[in-house]
Amino acid sequence: xxxxxxxxxxxxxxxxxxxxxxxxxxxxxxxxxxxxxxxxxxxxxxxxxxxxxxxxxxxxxxxxxxxxxxxxxxxxxxxxxxxxxxxxxxxxxxxxxxxxxxxxxxxxxxxxxxxxxxxxxxxxxxxxxxxxxxxxxxxxxx
Numbered sequence: 395x396x397x398x399x400x401x402x403x404x405x406x407x408x409x410x411x412x413x414x415x416x417x418x419x420x421x422x423x424x425x426x427x428x429x430x431x432x433x434x435x436x437x438x439x440x441x442x443x444x445x446x447x448x449x450x451x452x453x454x455x456x457x458x459x460x461x462x463x464x465x466x467x468x469x470x471x472x473x474x475x476x477x478x479x480x481x482x483x484x485x486x487x488x489x490x491x492x493x494x495x496x497x498x499x500x501x502x503x504x505x506x507x508x509x510x511x512x513x514x515x516x517x518x519x520x521x522x523x524x525x526x527x528x529x530x531x532x533x534x535x536x
Contacts, residue, residue, distance in 0.1 A: 398533040399507040400433035401516035402442040409464040424515045432472035436502040494524035
């Protein structure tokens with residue numbers, strides 16, 4: 395089974411159905427790829443997802459039951475949480491963040507992609523640019 399690193403920017407499109415048409419189309423392609431692939435996410439992924447969904451709930455874009463439903467649906471997908479302790483990755487993440495001028499959050503996705511030699515599924519322009527510079531592929535994009 396193929397694998398990729400799943401950035402929260404893609405997963406929240408499935409829940410919120412917002413963003414540009416091309417962003418939603420890419421997110422849908424990634425979702426469809428779960429038939430043949432599994433995703434890897436850093437430890438912060440679930441917290442980041444909840445943060446974005448709670449902001450959407452506070453803004454009236456989704457309700458409490460929808461938020462719970464999305465979290466349940468995410469749990470049904472083949473999404474693997476990186477077992478490496480974030481504590482052991484701090485220096486590598488800091489180095490990647492510094493080198494590619496990324497936030498610590500985005501640097502965690504790139505560090506995971508580099509370490510596992512996997513492409514990154516992301517809609518984040520800065521993370522895409524950094525991934526290309528680091529030699530990591532963008533998932534489903536040639």
